[in-house]
Amino acid sequence: MTRILITRPMPARVIEVARAHFEVEVREDNTPLKTGQMKGALVLYDGILPTLGDMFSAEVFAEAEGSRCRILANFGVGYNHIDVAAARAVGIAVTNTPGAVTDATADIALMLMLMSARRAGEGERLLRAGRWMGWNPTQMLGLHMTGKTVGIVGMGRIGQAIARRCHFGFGMEVLYHNRSAKPVDFPARQVESVAALAAAADFLVVAVPGGAGTRGLIGAEVLAVMRPSAHLVNIARGDVVDETALIAALSEGRIAGAGLDVYEREPEVPEALRALENVTLLPHLGTAALEVREAMGLMAVANLRAFFAGEALPNPVE
Numbered sequence: 230m231t232r233i234l235i236t237r238p239m240p241a242r243v244i245e246v247a248r249a250h251f252e253v254e255v256r257e258d259n260t261p262l263k264t265g266q267m268k269g270a271l272v273l274y275d276g277i278l279p280t281l282g283d284m285f286s287a288e289v290f291a292e293a294e295g296s297r298c299r300i301l302a303n304f305g306v307g308y309n310h311i312d313v314a315a316a317r318a319v320g321i322a323v324t325n326t327p328g329a330v331t332d333a334t335a336d337i338a339l340m341l342m343l344m345s346a347r348r349a350g351e352g353e354r355l356l357r358a359g360r361w362m363g364w365n366p367t368q369m370l371g372l373h374m375t376g377k378t379v380g381i382v383g384m385g386r387i388g389q390a391i392a393r394r395c396h397f398g399f400g401m402e403v404l405y406h407n408r409s410a411k412p413v414d415f416p417a418r419q420v421e422s423v424a425a426l427a428a429a430a431d432f433l434v435v436a437v438p439g440g441a442g443t444r445g446l447i448g449a450e451v452l453a454v455m456r457p458s459a460h461l462v463n464i465a466r467g468d469v470v471d472e473t474a475l476i477a478a479l480s481e482g483r484i485a486g487a488g489l490d491v492y493e494r495e496p497e498v499p500e501a502l503r504a505l506e507n508v509t510l511l512p513h514l515g516t517a518a519l520e521v522r523e524a525m526g527l528m529a530v531a532n533l534r535a536f537f538a539g540e541a542l543p544n545p546v547e
């Protein structure tokens with residue numbers, strides 16, 4: 230029987246469906262796999278269902294030629310923790326779960342835009358600390374979001390879902406930066422550079438994949454051209470934004486605020502960032518809803534099933 234390792238506890242429905250098709254071992258531990266565990270898993274299992282934090286680096290695959298494992302069906306759309314070229318070099322396929330994560334991640338982006346613009350975290354902290362002195366006409370004024378300009382960095386599935394919400398829900402002007410033009414059924418203008426987008430946006434929203442190609446894309450130069458009234462939102466991967474440069478921009482008031490769901494070294498979040506009032510910090514909640522996590526898990530299992538049935542992979546990662 231085909232042996233599968235699921236590297237973390239998952240919603241019951243996912244395990245149930247996986248067990249209906251495979252001999253499944255579920256690791257009852259929420260910490261990422263260590264290098265030795267990954268190497269061992271490649272030897273012991275036919276397929277692995279890994280996720281964020283399981284760092285399948287080139288080193289892990291170095292001696293995996295001819296090992297039992299033939300596929301990594303990642304739980305999540307982002308796969309920057311897997312060296313896909315190194316996997317391919319030893320004949321291991323990689324798949325991910327696009328589609329399943331799109332709306333939930335876009336929802337979190339909108340939540341962070343609103344929370345940052347309207348100072349929701351700061352207000353909640355104030356109230357809980359017993360420091361709210363009552364309503365007044367100039368209390369905690371934030372930025373009005375309706376009708377403003379959003380600049381979306383990366384107009385893939387998630388970027389487009391954010392754009393739709395901004396246009397149809399908030400009457401916002403949509404600008405985006407993307408390698409290719411994206412035909413969408415609402416007004417959206419492509420801007421030639423990230424810097425030009427940053428300069429024109431009230432909200433700069435990061436929705437590009439992580440990895441070497443986008444590391445530090447939002448650095449000091451981009452932050453420097455943002456408006457002092459503008460907000461940065463990152464729901465993509467932490468290392469796309471230079472955290473040190475962001476802390477400097479926020480603490481010097483060079484931008485109005487930021488909303489972050491992802492960090493350079495998760496789960497470490499720099500004390501200097503946690504100390505700031507003008508930043509909203511979420512613990513990577515992008516897809517944290519049961520039905521979404523079920524859909525992601527079922528999509529990963531569907532990829533495993535297709536692979537072992539000799540069918541085309543629904544969601545191959547190239």
Ligand code: 8YV
Nearest residue numbers: 281304305306307330515516
């Ligand atoms: C996932 C995400 O829940 O799908 C992704 O890439 O960033 C998340 O929302 C998590 O990273 C597991 O992959």
